[in-house]
Amino acid sequence: MQLVRQKEETRRKSRRQVRMVLAVLLASAVGSGCAGGPADTPEQGRQPAPAAGQQQEYRPGADQDLAGYAERLRRAQALRAAAAKKWGLARPPLAAPPPPAVKPKITTRKGFSAGPGLPPxxxxxxxxxxxxxxxxxxxxxxxxxxxxxxxxxxxxxxxxxxxxxxxxxxxxxxxxxxxxxxxxxxxxxxxxxxxxxxxxxxxxxxxxxxxxxxxxxxxxxxxxxxxxxxxxxxxxxxxxxxxxxxxxxxxxxxxxxxxxxxxxxxxxxxxxxxxxxxxxxxxxxxxxxxxxxxxxxxxxxxxxxxxxxxxx
Ligand SMILES: [Zn+2]
CATH class of the missing domain: 3.20.20.370 (Glycoside hydrolase/deacetylase)
Structure with missing residues (x-):
């Protein structure tokens, strides 16, 4: 009985830690000034962030995925911070949002000369x-x-x-x-x-x-x-x-x-x-x-x- 309680306590602790890491990472991603949105995570080739609400409740067995995700986020942040330090940047560069699905329509700047059919x-x-x-x-x-x-x-x-x-x-x-x-x-x-x-x-x-x-x-x-x-x-x-x-x-x-x-x-x-x-x-x-x-x-x-x- 004692052992079971200890195991349960350990599991709860590790969930709490994952939640804390996620909270810190999400707060820093949002607070970093990069454009928001659920797809906005600091890594290229990234996994989508868990949807709101999923961060509170855990499916049995989901701890592993979540811990893995938090670990990848943490490692990406750590790498960027280390690179910034190595190259003498006071702050790591902010991560760009994913490329747009549709490219914006470009027009010639007002006051700049161009013409119909010419490159903008x-x-x-x-x-x-x-x-x-x-x-x-x-x-x-x-x-x-x-x-x-x-x-x-x-x-x-x-x-x-x-x-x-x-x-x-x-x-x-x-x-x-x-x-x-x-x-x-x-x-x-x-x-x-x-x-x-x-x-x-x-x-x-x-x-x-x-x-x-x-x-x-x-x-x-x-x-x-x-x-x-x-x-x-x-x-x-x-x-x-x-x-x-x-x-x-x-x-x-x-x-x-x-x-x-x-x-x-x-x-x-x-x-x-x-x-x-x-x-x-x-x-x-x-x-x-x-x-x-x-x-x-x-x-x-x-x-x-x-x-x-x-x-x-
Ligand atoms: Zn030149």
């Missing part, structure tokens, strides 16, 4: 969730630390490449692509596009499409003109090269500061952040310094970095 030009993706997008341009700096850092922290980003810099080391960007980063078009030679004829612009854009397709096996759908400067010929040329969208940016990240396009000098849901593959020769810091700076801002403002290609 925009600085923000129309979303409601607190997500932003990180994009890196050119390709001058090829820092292996960046690849490791982004993988370990689980931060998605997109690369807009210019061949005159990338050709020094195609392999670096192949490794990047192997880690799940999409490679997009930023022209062959990074020229000021409005200063070129239609034919010259087309060569700059289609030429880079060919390079990326030949080197990396995939023809880009996204194009960003150097300096963000373009004219009607740029968009016509881009379209003829197979480009579907022209994402510009709402904010720019440096190792020591953020620069803002909007008057409120703030982030907004869906904002595209620009930064560059640069090193100490070009700016006051390394690529990891720059990532620390931008993530400090993004996380403090309650945003998660999501994958641009999931939305475009």
């Amino acid at each position: 030009v925009f600085t923000t993706v129309p979303v409601k969730e607190r997500v932003v997008f990180l994009t890196m341009d050119d390709g001058a700096e090829k820092d292996p630390e960046l690849l490791r850092m982004m993988t370990e922290l689980g931060i998605p980003y997109s690369a807009f490449l210019s061949d005159y810099l990338v050709r020094e080391n195609y392999g670096y960007f192949e490794r990047m692509q192997g880690r799940g980063v999409a490679l997009h078009n930023h022209t062959l030679n990074h020229r000021y596009m409005p200063g070129l004829s239609y034919k010259q612009q087309r060569r700059e854009i289609c030429g880079m499409q060919d390079v990326i397709e030949q080197r990396y096996g995939k023809r880009p759908r996204l194009f960003r003109p150097p300096y963000g400067n373009y004219n009607a010929d740029t968009l016509r040329a881009a379209r003829s090269c197979g480009i579907e969208a022209v994402p510009l940016w709402a904010a720019e990240a440096f190792p020591d500061r953020m620069e803002w396009r909007e008057w409120d000098r703030d982030l907004h849901p869906g904002d595209i952040i620009l930064t560059h593959f640069r090193g100490k020769e070009d700016w006051k810091g390394t690529m990891p310094d720059m990532i620390r700076r931008v993530m400090k801002t993004v996380t403090a403002k309650g945003y998660a970095v999501a994958r641009l290609e999931d939305y475009l």
Whole structure:
């Protein structure tokens, strides 16, 4: 009798512990500023969270599943916290919600010139969730630390490449692509596009499409003109090269500061952040310094970095 009571007591204790762990994890997930909802858990390839109400009552034998789930959540949080510590981030990056089932319809930003049938030009993706997008341009700096850092922290980003810099080391960007980063078009030679004829612009854009397709096996759908400067010929040329969208940016990240396009000098849901593959020769810091700076801002403002290609 004594033994049975002890066993029952132990079982109750372990259920209580699981409940406590779950409560803490759920509270921290909700309080972390990532968009709510039952499917919102911090892990990619995740299991859905138990529905409300299921957290109170337990089916016989359910302890095992629940304990396993709590353990996976706990481990994911612990991994993220450890990676953040290793890379010098004060707070772990917030987890992005699952990709949207339907991609939002993109239109050209008000005041930006485009035309019917031309790829839209925009600085923000129309979303409601607190997500932003990180994009890196050119390709001058090829820092292996960046690849490791982004993988370990689980931060998605997109690369807009210019061949005159990338050709020094195609392999670096192949490794990047192997880690799940999409490679997009930023022209062959990074020229000021409005200063070129239609034919010259087309060569700059289609030429880079060919390079990326030949080197990396995939023809880009996204194009960003150097300096963000373009004219009607740029968009016509881009379209003829197979480009579907022209994402510009709402904010720019440096190792020591953020620069803002909007008057409120703030982030907004869906904002595209620009930064560059640069090193100490070009700016006051390394690529990891720059990532620390931008993530400090993004996380403090309650945003998660999501994958641009999931939305475009
Ligand atoms: Zn550029």
